[in-house]
Structures are given as C-alpha cells and as structure tokens.
Amino acid sequence: MFEFALDGVEGLARAGRLTLPHGTVQTPAFLPVGTHGTVRGLHPAEVARTGAQMILGNTYHLHLRPGEEVIRAVGGLHRFTTWDRPMLTDSGGFQVFSLEGLRKISEDGVEFVSHIDGSVRTLTPESSMEIQWALGADVAMAFDQVVQGQAPHVTAEEGMERTLRWLERCRRRHEQLTIEPPSRRPALQEPPTQTLWPIVQGGSHQDLRLRSLQQTLDAGPWTGIAVGGLSVGEPKAVMYEVLEGLAPVLPSAVPRYLMGVGFPDDLLEGIGRGMDLFDCVAATRNGRHGSAWTSVGKVNIRAAGLRLSDEPLDAACDCETCSRFSRAYLRHLFMTEEMLGLRLVSIHNIRFLVRLGELARAAIVTGTFDRWRRDWLERYHHRGDA
RNA sequence: GGUGGGGUGGCCGAGUGGCUAAUGGCAGCAGACUGUAAAUCUGCCGCGCUUCGCGCUACGUAGGUUCGAAUCCUACCCCCACCA
Numbered sequence: 001m002f003e004f005a006l007d008g009v010e011g012l013a014r015a016g017r018l019t020l021p022h023g024t025v026q027t028p029a030f031l032p033v034g035t036h037g038t039v040r041g042l043h044p045a046e047v048a049r050t051g052a053q054m055i056l057g058n059t060y061h062l063h064l065r066p067g068e069e070v071i072r073a074v075g076g077l078h079r080f081t082t083w084d085r086p087m088l089t090d091s092g093g094f095q096v097f098s099l100e101g102l103r104k105i106s107e108d109g110v111e112f113v114s115h116i117d118g119s120v121r122t123l124t125p126e127s128s129m130e131i132q133w134a135l136g137a138d139v140a141m142a143f144d145q146v147v148q149g150q151a152p153h154v155t156a157e158e159g160m161e162r163t164l165r166w167l168e169r170c171r172r173r174h175e176q177l178t179i180e181p182p183s184r185r186p187a188l189q190e191p192p193t194q195t196l197w198p199i200v201q202g203g204s205h206q207d208l209r210l211r212s213l214q215q216t217l218d219a220g221p222w223t224g225i226a227v228g229g230l231s232v233g234e235p236k237a238v239m240y241e242v243l244e245g246l247a248p249v250l251p252s253a254v255p256r257y258l259m260g261v262g263f264p265d266d267l268l269e270g271i272g273r274g275m276d277l278f279d280c281v282a283a284t285r286n287g288r289h290g291s292a293w294t295s296v297g298k299v300n301i302r303a304a305g306l307r308l309s310d311e312p313l314d315a316a317c318d319c320e321t322c323s324r325f326s327r328a329y330l331r332h333l334f335m336t337e338e339m340l341g342l343r344l345v346s347i348h349n350i351r352f353l354v355r356l357g358e359l360a361r362a363a364i365v366t367g368t369f370d371r372w373r374r375d376w377l378e379r380y381h382h383r384g385d386a
Numbered sequence: 387g388g389u390g391g392g393g394u395g396g397c398c399g400a401g402u403g404g405c406u407a408a409u410g411g412c413a414g415c416a417g418a419c420u421g422u423a424a425a426u427c428u429g430c431c432g433c434g435c436u437u438c439g440c441g442c443u444a445c446g447u448a449g450g451u452u453c454g455a456a457u458c459c460u461a462c463c464c465c466c467a468c469c470a
Contacts, residue, residue: 031421033421033422035421035422036422040422040425041425056421058421058422061422061423088421090421091421093421094421094422095421095422095423097421098421098422098423099423102423115423116423141421144421146421199421226421228421229421230420231420231421232420232421257421258421259420259421260420260421261420261421262420263420266420278420278421279420279421280420280421281419281420281421281422281424282419282420282422283420284422285419285420285422285424285425285426286418286419286420287425288424288425288426289418289419289424289425289426289427290425291417291418291419300416300417302415302416303415303416304414304415304416334425337425339425341425342425343425
C-alpha cells in the first residue's frame with residue numbers, strides 16, 4: 001500500500017504509478033477538487049468518465065458541514081460520496097490563507113470565525129489529523145501555513161518554520177490514530193488505510209524552500225511529498241524557479257504533489273520540473289464562469305462571436321461535451337443561465353487537464369515529452385483566436 | 387365628449403430649474419478566476435474624436451419663460467384609468 005513506481009523518466013519529468021487503498025493513480029495526473037465532497041455540479045460518474053483517478057475533499061469545509069461525525073457515521077467519505085477511487089483531503093491549511101480575514105493564527109493552531117454561522121472553529125495540527133482520519137481519504141495532508149506569494153523573507157520564514165513544527169505534531173497524531181486499536185479508532189477503516197503527506201513551504205524564497213524541504217525529509221520517511229504555497233500571487237516565473245530549485249533534492253521514490261496548480265501551461269511546466277500530481281479549482285470554477293481551456297488557448301463561451309458556431313468547444317478534445325455539443329449551444333446555455341452549461345464546461349475543463357496528464361505520461365514513457373510539451377505550449381499560447 | 391394620470395437613453399424605471407449625458411435594474415459587450423466564502427467578481431455600455439479630455443445630439447412634438455430647463459408655461463400628438 002502507498003507504493004510509488006516509476007514507469008519512465010525524461011529529464012526531470014516522470015511517469016509513475018501510485019498505489020493507494022482505493023486504487024492506482026497513473027502519473028502525472030490532475031486531481032479535480034471536490035471541497036464539499038462533490039466536484040461542483042457533477043455526478044461522480046461524470047467525474048469518473050473524465051478519466052479523473054483521484055479527487056480532493058476539504059477538512060475545514062467538511063468539518064463545518066456536515067461535520068466529520070456525520071461522514072464517519074455513514075461510513076466515511078468514499079461511501080458518503082460514492083466516489084470509489086482514491087481521495088485526498090486537504091488539511092484546512094489553505095483556508096488559513098484564503099480566509100485570512102476570518103482567522104487568527106497562534107502556535108497552537110488557527111481560530112476561524114465560521115463564514116457560515118460566525119461560530120469559532122479551531123483547527124490544530126492534531127484536530128486536522130483527527131478530522132481527516134474520520135473522513136477516511138487515502139491521503140491526508142499536513143496542516144500547514146500558506147503565506148502570500150509576495151510575502152517578504154521574514155514572513156515566509158515564519159510560516160515555513162511553523163509548518164515544520166506543525167508537521168511534527170501532525171505526524172505524531174496521525175501515527176497514534178493509525179496504531180490505535182480498531183475499537184478506539186475514530187474512523188472505520190481497518191487496517192490503516194490512510195497516509196500522511198507533508199507540505200513544503202517557504203514562499204518565493206529559494207533558501208527557505210530548500211530548508212523546508214530538507215527538514216521535511218529529515219522528519220520522514222514519507223509516502224509522498226507536497227509543494228504548497230505556490231500560485232498564490234507570485235509571478236509564474238518565480239514558481240517555476242522554485243520548482244527547479246527543489247527538483248534535485250526531492251526524492252525520486254515518492255510522488256510529488258504540486259498543490260493548487262494549475263492552469264494547463266502550469267501543469268506542463270510543473271511536469272517538466274518533476275511534479276507528479278496537481279489539483280486546481282480552476283477547471284470547475286472557470287467552467288461555471290464560462291471560461292474553457294482549449295488546445296489553442298482560452299475560450300469565453302459567452303463571446304458574441306460563438307453565437308452561430310457549430311464547432312465543438314475544442315475540436316481536439318474527446319470529452320462528453322466536445323463530442324456532442326456545439327459552441328452555439330453551450331453559449332445559449334450560458335446566456336439563458338441554464339445549469340447544464342456550467343456542468344458541460346466543467347466536464348470539458350476537467351477532461352482537458354486529465355487528458356493533458358495522460359498525454360504527458362505517454363510522451364514521457366516514449367521519451368518525447370520535451371518536444372511534445374514545447375509544441376503544445378506553442379499552440380496553446382499562440383491561439384489563432386478562440 | 388368629460389375628469390384624472392402619464393409620455394426619460396435597446397427595455398423597465400429614478401429624477402421636478404444649474405452639482406444631469408441623466409441614479410438603479412435588466413439586456414448587451416469585454417475581462418478576471420490556480421490546495422473553492424465564487425453558477426462569482428470587475429470594467430464598458432447616446433454618437434464622434436487626438437478618449438484621466440473635447441465636440442455634438444438628447445428626456446413625445448413645436449413654441450415660450452429664464453443667465454440656465456428632462457424639470458416651469460402654452461399648444462398639439464399619443465397612451466392609461468374612471469365617468470358619460
């Protein structure tokens with residue numbers, strides 16, 4: 001369980017195979033985000049048909065609603081949602097960043113004022129582990145502290161150091177949960193079917209990133225390692241540099257998860273710098289907002305120019321949306337605010353990224369990744385129009 | 387025929403003498419979104435130009451009052467309600 005094997009390597013890019021309790025994930029792979037235990041708007045079967053191998057859930061949001069006790073009572077997140085492939089839960093660490101105005105950080109943990117009812121909810125490294133254990137995803141993430149991409153060295157260092165201290169507490173608590181006898185174990189799985197992944201922080205500062213990684217590795221071993229705190233306001237070039245700096249030090253025997261990334265180009269740039277797993281809300285959020293990725297760039301489905309277009313969203317795409325509907329119809333669905341439109345573009349965007357992972361994997365295995373990636377990005381950025 | 391109410395930019399609808407090219411909303415156009423407080427948010431939206439500005443045309447029509455009118459007066463046209 002929790003094994004990772006490489007099927008191919010080209011430069012820094014890797015093609016791998018991650019085995020988890022609920023199945024195997026072929027990497028590189030894009031993981032759709034299902035914060036509330038649902039990939040917004042989509043039926044689990046639709047998500048599965050995009051080829052998505054694994055999805056996320058969120059500790060903070062599921063703790064607030066419905067509460068982990070509910071999910072535990074009905075048999076865990078997999079059973080609750082009926083998603084039977086691998087799942088990963090984010091720790092709530094990102095909410096420390098995204099809900100900045102609603103929380104207070106201390107060494108012990110983070111106090112959130114619930115955006116739902118104003119009640120105070122405290123998340124600590126320990127409680128995040130307990131909640132995630134109750135949720136029962138294949139992979140739990142360490143409770144970390146994300147800082148703004150432009151954060152100065154001192155701020156980034158503070159967040160990075162705290163993340164390391166919290167990591168030790170996460171590791172300890174998660175270990176306890178794992179070895180507790182079944183009767184006292186707060187979740188249902190037995191034998192232990194969840195692993196914990198640490199998160200490298202350090203903002204945009206190379207020295208901090210390397211320190212974070214080194215100390216994280218020292219605290220191991222781990223079955224996977226995540227890089228967080230990127231694509232949070234820093235220029236893309238900075239993110240790529242950070243990844244390049246980490247690549248030589250990252251162990252090759254475990255999957256590397258670039259959290260919160262990304263857009264299609266970021267996915268390829270990340271893969272080219274040794275990343276294996278990606279997640280991003282943009283596929284579904286942009287989908288709901290009518291923005292679609294295509295092989296020749298971004299398309300705004302509401303654009304007046306698509307009014308009479310009988311073309312598919314992306315002629316090169318094999319998704320359920322592109323293989324069936326015209327741009328004119330999709331535009332019509334958006335103009336009339338029909339919910340099918342949101343769903344169809346979400347399906348397309350997810351398939352688009354999932355397929356990008358598949359294509360990258362195939363290219364890496366055959367040793368043609370670098371060339372393929374250059375061509376692909378060339379076409380994507382020099383869109384004919386769209 | 388009489389009485390009362392009303393005619394504002396693509397639509398709805400504020401505005402009753404200068405701060406009004408005219409509040410809002412809708413429609414339309416364009417953009418943003420990266421471990422989801424987002425089916426959300428932002429900008430543009432009379433015409434033209436050298437567009438952090440200038441010019442022109444505008445609040446049913448035609449006149450008038452006034453330094454100045456969508457706002458006041460007169461006539462006319464049209465719409466609505468009620469009464470004959």
